[in-house]
Amino acid sequence: MDLKDKVIVITGGGRGLGRAMALELAGKGARLALVDLNQDDLDTTVALCAEKGVDARGYIADISDESAVEKLFTDVVSDLGTLNGLVNNAGITRDGLFVKVKDGEVVSRMSKENWDMVLKVNLTGTFLCGREAATKMIELGTEGCIINISSISRSGNMGQTNYTATKAAVQAMAVTWAKELARYGIRAASIAPGYIATEMVMAMKPEAREKIAAGIPTKRLGQPEEIARTVSFIFENDYVDGRCFEVDGALRI
Incomplete structure (x- = not known):
């Protein structure tokens, strides 16, 4: 696909990662529909894309709401005239041990609220x-x-029962979609990032980031631009279809 003038939803x-993707695709001449819940963040990213001379628009939408998603894509096609691609990048974490035990006693468990919240955004939102x-x-x-943006955590990661379940699922959904949609000329794939230097990770204490980086064979965090x-x-x-690309500095081999 030649990305020039193609309409991509992120x-x-x-x-x-979403901003890095937007800037990468804007540099290729794509026209962008950026979706988020934070208007200020959207406005900033739209402005940065506009500086590259492309048509970029922001849309506030709750991706876990079926009617909101239907309206979103209707609006995108109405505003931009067509649709050529989607990056299912939105996601959240609500980490916690499945069952936490202290001195032989169960002191806490992952709440159903946190389970439901992560599935609602990461899995249902991606599906919709x-x-x-x-x-x-x-x-x-x-x-x-x-x-679909998966994660190397899809293989299982302590403290992330909810998150890992969703990231395994969105990778599997991409395989299923690739098989079902190929007849219509629509491909599907996924990316499983490792530890990436996003705002959230960079807000961690330096010693914590250094410990993470030390455990990566390449001895550094990935950059958002590398995922983009x-x-x-x-x-x-x-000819790329149905595959998951692990971009993790050889952390998982």
């Missing part, structure tokens, strides 16, 4: 946006690509 597009993007592209007769370039590669290579 959820969680206001900051972090993917379904609506596929629907619009089929109706419009446009070929395109859907990318992987997004660009998947969009541009029309």
Whole structure:
């Protein structure tokens, strides 16, 4: 896919990985629909993309709400004329041990509230946006690509029962979508980032970041731009379909 003038939706597009993706794709000439819940973050990213001479627009939407997602994609097609791709990037964490034990006694458990919250955004939100993007592209007769952002934590990570479940699921959904949607010229793939130097990670204490980096074979955190370039590669290579790309500095081999 030649990205010039292609319309790409990025959820969680206001900051972090989403902003890096937006700037990478803007540099390729893509027209962007950025989705977030924070208006200030959206405005900043839209302005940065506009500086690259592309049409970028911000949309406030709760991706876990079915009617909101349907309206979002209707608005995007109405505003930008078509749809060629989606990056399902939005996600949250609510970490905690499955069962926490102290002195032989269970003192806390992962709450159903935190389980439901993470599944609602990370899994249901990805499902709804993917379904609506596929629907619009089929109706419009446009070929395109859907990318789900998974995580190397999809293989299991302490303190993240809820998060790992969603990240395993969105990777598996991309495989399923690739098989189902290929007949319509729509590809699907996923990316499993390792530890990336986003605002959230960089807000950690320096000693904590250093400990994380020391455990990575490349001895450094990944940069958001490195994930963004992987997004660009998947969009541009029309024979990439159904695969998950681990971008983690050899942390998981």
